[in-house]
Amino acid sequence: MKIEGKRRIWKDYQKEIAEDRYFYVRSCVRQNFFPGSERTFLRIMKDELNKDVFENAAHTTCSGIGYHSDIVPFETVMTMVARQFALMTESGYENFTTSCITSFGLYTEILETWQHFPDVELRVREHLKKATGREFIVPKNLSHASDVIFKFRKEIANKAKFKLINKHTGKPIQVVEHIGCHYSRMFPSKGVGGAEYPYVLVGMIEDWGGEVIDYPERRHCCGFGFRQYLVQANRGYSLSCSKKKFDSMAPYKPDCILTNCPGCPMFLDRWQYALSEMEGITYGENGQGIPVLTYEELAGMMLGYNPWDLGLQVHQVPVEPLLDKIGIPYNPEQKFLTLDGMSIGKPETPTFLKFY
Amino acid sequence: MKNFGYTIQRDQSIDIDQNDRRIVNYLLSLEPSFNLCLGCGSCTGTCTAGHFVDFNIRRVHTLLRRGESKQLKTEMKKCMFCGKCQLVCPRGVNLRNLIITIQRAIEQIG
Numbered sequence: 001m002k003i004e005g006k007r008r009i010w011k012d013y014q015k016e017i018a019e020d021r022y023f024y025v026r027s028c029v030r031q032n033f034f035p036g037s038e039r040t041f042l043r044i045m046k047d048e049l050n051k052d053v054f055e056n057a058a059h060t061t062c063s064g065i066g067y068h069s070d071i072v073p074f075e076t077v078m079t080m081v082a083r084q085f086a087l088m089t090e091s092g093y094e095n096f097t098t099s100c101i102t103s104f105g106l107y108t109e110i111l112e113t114w115q116h117f118p119d120v121e122l123r124v125r126e127h128l129k130k131a132t133g134r135e136f137i138v139p140k141n142l143s144h145a146s147d148v149i150f151k152f153r154k155e156i157a158n159k160a161k162f163k164l165i166n167k168h169t170g171k172p173i174q175v176v177e178h179i180g181c182h183y184s185r186m187f188p189s190k191g192v193g194g195a196e197y198p199y200v201l202v203g204m205i206e207d208w209g210g211e212v213i214d215y216p217e218r219r220h221c222c223g224f225g226f227r228q229y230l231v232q233a234n235r236g237y238s239l240s241c242s243k244k245k246f247d248s249m250a251p252y253k254p255d256c257i258l259t260n261c262p263g264c265p266m267f268l269d270r271w272q273y274a275l276s277e278m279e280g281i282t283y284g285e286n287g288q289g290i291p292v293l294t295y296e297e298l299a300g301m302m303l304g305y306n307p308w309d310l311g312l313q314v315h316q317v318p319v320e321p322l323l324d325k326i327g328i329p330y331n332p333e334q335k336f337l338t339l340d341g342m343s344i345g346k347p348e349t350p351t352f353l354k355f356y
Numbered sequence: 357m358k359n360f361g362y363t364i365q366r367d368q369s370i371d372i373d374q375n376d377r378r379i380v381n382y383l384l385s386l387e388p389s390f391n392l393c394l395g396c397g398s399c400t401g402t403c404t405a406g407h408f409v410d411f412n413i414r415r416v417h418t419l420l421r422r423g424e425s426k427q428l429k430t431e432m433k434k435c436m437f438c439g440k441c442q443l444v445c446p447r448g449v450n451l452r453n454l455i456i457t458i459q460r461a462i463e464q465i466g
């Protein structure tokens with residue numbers, strides 16, 4: 001086997017990720033779904049990696065979910081995105097980093113559109129100017145926050161207090177990785193590893209000591225699909241998509257699922273609860289589920305952050321079995337307490353899914 | 357069980373790894389000429405039973421090879437053993453024996 005040839009081909013699957021000075025934009029849904037993730041990203045970037053990450057309080061939704069639900073027209077979406085670029089320009093940054101995959105896909109789509117149709121860009125500039133008086137430069141580098149964590153995965157591994165190793169067996173933790181569809185399927189060259197070999201999460205898992213599971217439905221959608229979920233009558237379709245994935249991965253006994261999109265961890269986590277209540281099915285050992293993590297949560301776990309600071313207590317599928325396997329300490333008494341010791345309320349105990 | 361107002365659609369994909377291939381293996385051991393079938397459909401085209409009822413002997417071959425034997429029980433009752441299929445088969449598949457063997461296999465293996 002000629003390794004040079006393979007290396008040359010692999011180069012085509014890489015993407016440029018900025019080194020420092022990121023203009024970070026949050027997701028409108030992630031803070032409800034996985035509230036600790038974005039805070040953990042900022043903590044890692046600032047405290048561990050000493051990077052300059054800037055947020056602008058005037059940032060709003062990119063309206064991507066409205067766009068993909070056929071509610072907000074593309075012209076409007078482009079003008080809203082142009083406004084986010086204007087905020088970046090006004091803040092003196094050039095590298096745009098999104099927390100959300102839907103936003104990332106949308107920004108990519110818009111930049112591609114403008115590249116092929118410069119007149120559209122001119123029109124959007126005019127709309128923005130008329131509506132807000134703002135102007136913008138196009139970002140020099142567009143990356144998703146998982147690209148950034150991927151870029152610094154080795155630095156994180158060097159600082160890590162834990163490895164993805166099962167302390168009882170000494171074997172690597174078995175991880176299912178799930179990439180958001182809008183990360184690299186629409187524009188393969190914009191994602192690490194392209195659409196065929198998405199490597200962004202695999203790189204983290206391998207460098208942090210774990211092993212990736214290759215299972216038949218690995219590239220199947222998580223089931224979100226926007227209108228599949230947003231219209232209640234369609235929700236069964238979303239659930240069925242997730243079930244197809246769970247049925248396919250379960251025989252490989254995954255210890256956890258790692259994701260890089262707002263929708264995927266939401267649905268892969270919450271639908272496990274729905275499936276258990278509707279059909280009595282659980283996919284982990286002894287009535288447990290398969291814990292679902294965001295890449296920020298996993299990075300935070302490796303760095304030894306308190307699991308409750310990472311927001312792991314709001315997951316529907318309890319994460320404790322995974323913490324026990326890796327040997328990450330946690331205090332069950334503090335699970336549902338705020339930082340100043342107030343109760344955040346305890347969820348109802350599920351009928352079948354094991355609860356901690 | 358809870359009702360959240362939506363349902364789960366059953367997966368319609370065929371997972372060959374999960375399917376039961378005991379019947380097809382039994383058939384191939386007892387009627388090896390089945391291996392010569394090229395799926396031309398001549399048997400179905402000439403089938404007397406197929407002219408009157410919904411019966412497709414080539415489809416039976418496909419179901420067997422995929423290991424989907426659940427529907428075969430009622431399906432095989434439709435054949436009248438006229439043997440026309442065997443006369444037209446370009447590969448000389450011994451279809452009458454094949455059909456009898458399928459019926460026996462269903463009885464024995466289920």
Ligand code: SF4
Nearest residue numbers: 403435436438439441
């Ligand atoms: S033997 Fe059965 S399958 Fe063959 S032509 Fe006659 S009825 Fe059809």
Ligand code: SF4
Nearest residue numbers: 393394396397399445
């Ligand atoms: S006629 Fe013979 S070769 Fe053609 S489909 Fe039928 S059994 Fe197979």
